[in-house]
Amino acid sequence: MWRWTDFLDVDAIRPSLESRAPTEVLYELAGLMAPAAGVSQRELALDLRAREHLGSTAMEGGVAVPHCRLARAERIVTCLGIHRGGLAFGAAEDGLVRIFVGLVSPLDTAGLHLNVLARIATLLHEPVLRADLLAASSPVVIRALLVQAEEAHLSPRHDVALGH
Template sequence: MELSLILKPDAVRAVHGVSSKKRLFQDLADLAKVVYGLDSMVALNSLQERESLGPTGVGHGVALPHARLDGLERVSGVFFRLDKAFDYGSVDKAPVDLVFALFAPRDAGVDHLKALALVSRTLRDPAVCRQLRANTDAATLHAVLTAARDIKAA
């Protein structure tokens, strides 16, 4: 599995003005609708439902919200680099500014887990996170994420 197969270039944004999880999830769902044709309300509700089980802030300013949806054909991602970090309720209490949301078919099984592991590995790399935080151009952010995949391929 490769990040370039999960994350379309137009699903990457540098985002301004997000200061709550509710707003973040709405913006992620809205972009998933535009890029992947997902129902934004279903995507939003699924993200919130998963988050109610426990925070998806994994630490070091990174969050990996994810949801399983009916009617989706393959795992798809949306990435946001936030201009200002906000309190996400992460495990390490650090505010979040890098968000990679995954949307998977309800029956994706191992593909969902592989995608989550790939994204997690990529965003655990401090050099990748530094590059992401140093850039606001969407094409550059996408290139950093997909180049990181090439380095980390398993």
Template sequence: MQLSTLLKPSAVRVIGTLSSKKRLFQELGDIAASVHGLRTQDVVEALLEREGLGPTGVGQGVALPHARLAGLESVQGAFVRLEKPIEFDAVDRKPVDLVFALFAPEDAGVEHLKALATVSRTMRDSALCTKLRANVDPLTLHAVLTEGASIQAA
């Protein structure tokens, strides 16, 4: 699975300051609404519900929130780079500044897991994360993410 199939350039954003994880989920809901045609509130509720099962902050400043939602035909993503990291209850207790969210159809089984594995592998690459933190242009961030995943898949 390639990140370029999951992540549209319009679903990549840089955000200056957020006050909380819930506010981040609101931003992700807004992105999902504008790019993927979902309802913001549905996305926020689904992300909060999933987060209630256990935090999706995987460490090293990275979070991978994800949720299943009605109205999707395939797994879709959104990426947010935060200029000011926020507390996220990550496994290493460090604040988060790189967030790759996945939105999957309600009945997506293997497809959702493959997408999550691809994103997880990509975001574990410390050199790639350094490049993401060094850029503020959404199109550059999209290119770094999608090119990095293609190179890793090769």
């Protein structure tokens, strides 16, 4: 069984994004993912921006998940960045976005791309996890929180509680 955290290297986590504008944050996220995806930061940032123009990836709870599929991407890669001050980003329903998750996938992984997006959205829907991520100070702690949340989500007890 795959996990979102299988596609999230600790090197792709930034506890304090520096960007001051939406296009800058997309470029910063692209920089976190580009080396592992085998594409240029500029190309990836342009594709993330093109996707945002189709519709904002901001969700409730101060989360946005900019994502795209690129023919030249070598594998699925995600990143996570925390914007300490929050950033007006797209059509965020409840104000500023503080948690940004980037995702890039090769073209031939459409189903898995959507599944990873769904897993990210499900996990980050939890207010306690979001609060813990915002309080975390290091990439290692952030990744450990996500691994723990995902393990709890995938545990057999969780499936039984949900009636699966």
